[in-house]
Amino acid sequence: MGKLGNETLRAQLGRRTWYLLHVMASRYPTEPTKDEVSAMKNFLFLMSRLYPCGDCAHHFQQHLKKHPPVASSRDELEQYLCRMHNTVNKVLKKPQFDCATVHDNYDCGCGPDNVRYKPDGAKP
Template sequence: TLPPDCPPDVEQLGRSTWTFLHTMAAYYPEVPSYAQQRSMKTFLSTFSQFYPCDHCAEHLREEMKSKPPKVESRWALGKWLCEIHNIVNESLGKDIFDCSKIDERWKDGPKDGRCD
């Protein structure tokens, strides 16, 4: 790991960005308005153009062509993002995450209360 006052490398940028994206999805409205759905689509499309790792962004845009963002509910967005992250995990040889655990990981914390 780099010292904390250095510019982020691809790994650190990735961890911070996934934290932001999964947390945003976890707090997306259960029943988003049409305007909110459109805004989220625009956000994700813009994000995929400007994410500051060129080959990561290119890969993401390619995946989003065949798997367009699901923005119709909190659950749908969280599951879509989890699946996109798993595609990246797979390409990097990382473990596949169990998408039934996204609320526990990003919103509610584990049942044993150790994160409370």
């Protein structure tokens, strides 16, 4: 992936990506299936390869190598992503976020979180 030299675009992309990641974690199942755990880990690895800012993607990949994703529950994933975001904050000399508050900050409020989506006609 090429270097994204435009700092405004890089920051906007970063803010929106972090928002997506943190909201995904806030809506992730409390007890995910094996398939969901695997999908989330694959998603993070693929995202780190395709993230459209070359140096960010490089740091993202290095982080995943050093700290493989933890996604066995919602709480674990929320904390993992919060720590990952704090690592980037540290490199960029931004304040550290209090990970104890992360769930309250990213609860998207888009429906009861213990009801799984079932496509029409799917057996429960």
